[in-house]
Amino acid sequence: MSNAEIILIAGMTAITFAIRYTLFAVGHRVRFSPLLSRALSYVPVAVLTAIVAPAMFMPDGEHWQLSFDNAYLFGGLAAIGIAAKWRNLLATIAGGMLVFVLWRWLFS
């Protein structure tokens, strides 16, 4: 490992751990207002959707890809359909991957 790599990993480790630990560290002295607690209940849905939407509509990270050969879009739509109908995580992953792979194979 080069020195630059050691600095990079040490920096990323410190930053990530600080973010995850700060509130846990002072936890017993923190109290959340009811508004903040309600706000926090929207966090997982908002964050994960904000990661998923661009991954489906712009898989290269830069350009809209609203076309029929976009397997990320159609695999994602299939996963949404499966998740809405059966609410089963494993089925969603397996079904979504299957549609994604087939779509890629058929259309690109």
Place this chain on the structure above:
Amino acid sequence: MSSRFKQALLGARDTIPMLVGAAPFGIIFGTLAVSSGLSVAATLAMSIFVFAGSAQFIAASLIASGTGLAVILVTTFVVNLRHMLYSASLLPYVKHLPQRWRIPLAFWLTDETYAIVQNHYLRLQVPLKHKHWYFLGSCLAMYGNWVACTLIGVLLGSSLPGMAGWGLDFAMVATFIGIVVPSLRSRPMVVAALVAAAVALLAHTLPYKLGLILAALAGVVAGLVAEQLKGADRTGEVADEQR
């Protein structure tokens, strides 16, 4: 078998679907990082010490494009900020624990473990006493899986150089959809998701993944506003959908 160990096993078992989703993601990280110019040791060290999938992925792609250290660190900070929101949400359940518990649970806190553990804590009929063992079980399963899959990716990447183009990263998309969709049980939740998606798409040109944080904040605010409007709409009715 002690009930602590049982709780840890239960936590690991409930995390299995998340492991399936994270495995291809870890493998692709291993192949991608090495082809981005990171050494094998550094790739493994990143999974062992940083343990943050999306930040590691983004770091690998930034390294490939020759980005400097400062920008990678700022991006790591922005992309991982969501974990602070997770820790805030789990805080009521861990603040009675000593620091020797809080430190490892914080280190191992990920999207997947958060989703599983939060759901478990919400089921109030389970006594709080040994729930941190459940949390720990989920953490260890995710961590072992992530490090092992990174190693597999590194090994496969050197024998199958074309693997980075297989689209294994779609597994993460499918996993996150599988977490989000079943939780869209109230109208404010749906509003939060739609607004977050729209802002993420419109703000994707912002540098350092700031669009992600902006979209998350917009989604949270939209959810709160929708909740407020709904409350004003039918006062006196029990808000059965609030969860």
